[in-house]
Amino acid sequence: MDIERSDLLAGIGQDAIAALTQGRHGDPFAVLGIHRHGVFTIVRIFMPGADAVDIIDTASGNVLTACQLVHPAGLFAAAVASKLDCCLRIKWPDAIQVTEDPYSFGPLLGELDLHLIAEGTHYNLSRTLGAVAMEVDGIAGVRFAVWAPNARRVSVVGDFNSWDGRRNPMRLRAPAGVWEIFIPRLTPGERYKFEIVDANGTCLPQKADPVARASEAAPSTASIVASSTPFRWSDDTWLHTRQSRKSLEGAMSVxxxxxxxxxxxxxxxxxxxxxxxxxxxxxxxxxxxxxxxxxxxxxxxxxxxxxxxxxxxxxxxxxxxxxxxxxxxxxxxxxxxxxxxxxxxxxxxxxxxxxxxxxxxxxxxxxxxxxxxxxxxxxxxxxxxxxxxxxxxxxxxxxxxxxxxxxxxxxxRVDAVASxxxxxxxxxxxxxxxxxxxxxxxxxxxxxxxxxxxxxxxxxxxxxxxxxESTAWPGVTRPPEQGGLGFDIKxxxxxxxxxxxxxxxxxxxxxxxxxxxxxxxxxxxxxxxxxxxxxxxxxxxxxxxxxxxxxxxxxxxxxxxxxxxxxxxxxxxxxxxxxxxxxxxxxxxxxxxVTWDVLDQPRHASMQRLVRDLNGIYGREDALQFGDLDPQGFEWAVVDDAANSVFAMLRFPQDRSYSILVVSNFTPVPRYDYRIGVPTEGIWVEEFNSDAPEYGGTGLVNGAVPATSSSLNGRPASLSLQLPPLATIFVKSPR
Incomplete structure (x- = not known):
């Protein structure tokens, strides 16, 4: 269809053309893409560096019309039939590219999405902003969107457009301040950034996507289009039983x-x-x-x-x-x-x-x-x-x-809460x-x-x-409705x-x-x-x-x-x-x-065994779990023996059906016949001793220890222990 150059540029002033070709135009969709002019439908494409652009039939690949170069910077245009299933064939100096025109697509994000973003209540941002591989009007590609409300112009740049910010300037969705564009035929794995011109007209260093779901490994800094295909999980059983672990009543060793x-x-x-x-x-x-x-x-x-x-x-x-x-x-x-x-x-x-x-x-x-x-x-x-x-x-x-x-x-785990x-x-x-x-x-x-x-x-x-949180801020783990910050653990x-x-x-x-x-x-x-x-x-x-x-x-x-x-x-x-x-x-x-080679030395290997065994006893003993968060599960048995640097704690399960006595001697001097008041008579059994030979200790162990009716420190029974040097022992009561 023959049409004059002036008609192909109808309605566009020289200032607008200059802004577009210089990468300063804030509304490229007003110039590029499909526009109606009288009886004509005009298509304008800006492809700096291209030798030629043809509009071709999508199905057959036949050329429907050749675009005219209407500006030497790379602005092409042609008149087409009003409704055509067509795409572009772009001849570059060293390649031929076939693609749909990004500027032929209408607005992408819904008004509700934009409203929620501005309101700060859009909690699925990675499905809205950033780079989302998707289909639009049956055409596969990637939708890019970024929040930059004070920018004069935003472009997406990447390998697909030679990192040229003039090629793919985006549409502004005011008043949310979100810029968007759909680039057809892109696939996951593409590298990209955003090129932004600020309110003063300064072109900023290219920016990584704040909502990118994948990135190049440092020291490279580009964002990467991530796949939108859901991961095939196999943890349904874990997720269905996670609520019981969320109770925090059981063992938690991280x-x-x-x-x-x-x-x-x-x-x-x-x-x-x-x-x-x-x-x-x-x-x-x-x-x-x-x-x-x-x-x-x-x-x-x-x-x-x-x-x-x-x-x-x-x-x-x-x-x-x-x-x-x-x-x-x-x-x-x-x-x-x-x-x-x-x-x-x-x-x-x-x-x-x-x-x-x-x-x-x-x-x-x-x-x-x-x-x-x-x-x-x-x-x-x-x-x-x-x-x-x-x-x-x-x-x-x-x-x-x-x-x-x-x-x-x-x-x-939220870092640096105090700051x-x-x-x-x-x-x-x-x-x-x-x-x-x-x-x-x-x-x-x-x-x-x-x-x-x-x-x-x-x-x-x-x-x-x-x-x-490293200070004494009150109520860190109290619910917000009770005036707290709402964390589960501190x-x-x-x-x-x-x-x-x-x-x-x-x-x-x-x-x-x-x-x-x-x-x-x-x-x-x-x-x-x-x-x-x-x-x-x-x-x-x-x-x-x-x-x-x-x-x-x-x-x-x-x-x-x-x-x-x-x-x-x-x-x-x-x-x-x-x-x-x-x-x-x-x-x-x-x-x-980590210096794993030290495990060749017995003392280091013994320490590893000790931690493994501590996790084991913690995981199987309710008495060592309940009092983690409930004061009914803990009592001091010996709290004031500073002279001997001895501490003793009693730990109870919720039903108090038994107890575990935890005793520490933090001096290198063994303590023989060290008597401690306990809640029940009977045979107490030493379940753990950090001085045991298998942990590299001296082997001063207790085994089974009788607790007699001899009361002590306000408790009805007591037992006599050997406290190894620089050691902690766990002794379990009868049920």
Whole structure:
């Protein structure tokens, strides 16, 4: 169909053409695609660098019309019949491309989606924003969408358009501030980013997709179109029975793991194991060791390996370091098949300043605060999410749900909660902004955490929400309707600090610090607590757990054995960082493997056996579980023997049908005929002794011990024990 060039450009001013060809046009759909002009239907295509563009019949491939080059920068146009099943054939200097025109498709996102995004209540963002492989009008491709309300122009760029921001500028869906486009014939695996021109006309560094579900492995930074095909799960039985484990009444022993350094392949360049290899090695190991859960340091995509994942930028994408999203799903599936829960560390407290990330995403402080007194952590050189903004809150909640719902993860451990709760966290006077009442509490963060936990417990009632909160903020594990933050468990940082400080003392001086081991019981039931011996205690010059113990080599091991047993006998869920179970001699290095070779030495192998046995007795004894969260399950039997550095605890099941006496002697001096008051007469049996020969101890054991009617310390019976040096024993009453 012959038509004049002027008609092909009818209704388009020179300014609009210049803006389009220079990559500054904010509404490309007003120029490109199909437009009606009088009796003509005009198609305009902008393909910089193309030699020619033809419009062809989709079915036959026959040329319907050749497009005219109406602007030398690469703007082509043609007049066509009003209704044609056609597509484009683009001749490049070195290739022929056949595709549908992205600008022939109408708006993609529904008004409800846009409303919920703006409201901050769209909790399925990864199915709406980001890159979604799908069909539109029967044509397969990828829909891209990104929130950038202050941008003048946004384009999706990738290998498919030579990373040229002029090629695929997107449609703005105001007032939600979301930009969208459908690129036909793209498939999962494509790399992409967003090119953004800010409100001042500055073209920003290309940005990774905030809602990408897959990313290139660092140091590369592109997002990757993830598959929309659902993963084939085999964990139905696990999910159907998870509610019983959510009760928190049973044993919970967590093995904390940094994926990149649990085990490395020294024969293959010291590389980290991937998810498939970890499914074959880590999963059976943790199961055989008797742990109930594996907790992973953050595996959301992060740029800097030295942050261990605690400075993430891809809150919806498993890091590409260890495989694909499907590989990670397989790992979770294998954990569930082995009876192991999976907990992920998740970081809503801050994000790094990398220019290709969230920082000033559309040229404005979009995700962060404008004022650095509210929005910058000098300690970590990171930015703080603006939790007063609905879209940001919705973004974070959607991220949390992504891991729980898409990947079947059993819980999230929320990092650095204290830094969120206090506006003056690690800040000097004048470096922070008070809240509207003049106080230091971050009211927006408080409301966000309450809302986060409410939504998660509504949508994922079986999921665990765990807080790393290092202060005495009240009600961390109280429900929001009762004024609490709504977490299920809180890390007991006070217990960790006090007990490690005590254990690092020379036994000669421990009598002067006796209260460090008893003080924790004053507040032990003010929250639901987990006892964490985490990665934070074995880095930055703190040394390994073994290195913290005083004395010669034998005493170091004995101290650590006694401490582990004390911890497993003390109320609270348990967490141990990898390497601790084998008494790794040196502190953790994130780019090296756990030093598994020390298991060739009997003392290290014995420590591993001890932890395995502690998990075993914890898992089978109700008396060691019930009192974790209920004060009716715990009593001090000996609390004031500072002179001998002896502690004794009684643990009970809910029906109090029996009890277990946990006794620790934290001096290298054996205590013979040490009498303790107990609730029942009869034969008590020693179930565990950290000084047993199989653990590398001296072998001072008790066996069966009679408890007589001789009352002591207000209890109707008592028994006499031999307390081994630097040891903890568990003695079980008759039923």
């Amino acid at each position: 093995y904390e793991v940094h994926v990149g350094s649990w085990l490395r392949n020294l024969q293959d360049g010291n590389r980290s194991f991937d998810w498939i290899e970890l499914s074959q090695r880590l999963v059976p190991y943790a199961r055989d060791m008797g742990f109930t859960h594996i907790e992973l340091l953050p595996i959301m995509e992060y740029p800097f390996g030295g942050s261990w994942g605690y400075q993430p930028l891809g809150l919806f994408a498993p890091t590409g370091r260890y495989g694909t999203p499907e590989d990670f799903a397989y790992f979770v599936d294998r954990c569930h098949g082995a009876g192991l829960g999976v907990i992920l560390d998740w970081v809503p407290a801050h994000f790094p300043t990398d220019v290709w990330g969230l920082s000033r995403f559309d040229g404005s402080a979009l995700y962060e605060h404008e004022d650095p007194r509210e929005g910058f952590h000098a300690d970590w050189n990171t930015l703080i999410y603006n939790l007063g903004r609905n879209e940001v809150k919705g973004f974070l909640i959607a991220s949390a749900l992504e891991w729980l719902e898409r990947y079947h993860v059993d819980g999230l 969120m709760l206090y506006r003056d966290y690690s800040r000097n006077e004048g470096e922070w902004v008070p809240n509207r009442y003049g106080g230091r509490e971050n009211l927006e963060a408080v409301e966000f955490l309450k809302h986060l936990n409410s939504i998660i417990h509504q949508r994922c009632p079986d999921a665990l929400m765990i807080a790393e 890390w007991n940082m006070g217990w960790m600090h006090d007990s490690l400080t005590y254990m690092s003392k020379n036994p000669v001086y421990r009598r002067h610090h006796h209260d460090m081991m008893t003080f924790g019981m004053i507040y032990a039931y003010s929250e639901r607590f987990m006892l964490p011996l985490s990665h934070d205690e074995v880095v930055h010059g703190k040394g390994s757990l073994l290195a913290k113990m005083p004395g010669d080599d034998w005493q170091k091991f004995a101290n650590l054995r006694a401490y582990f047993a004390f911890m497993w006998g003390y109320p609270g869920k348990k967490l141990l960082f990898m390497g601790g179970e084998i008494a790794q001699p040196g502190e953790w290095q994130h780019d090296q493997s």
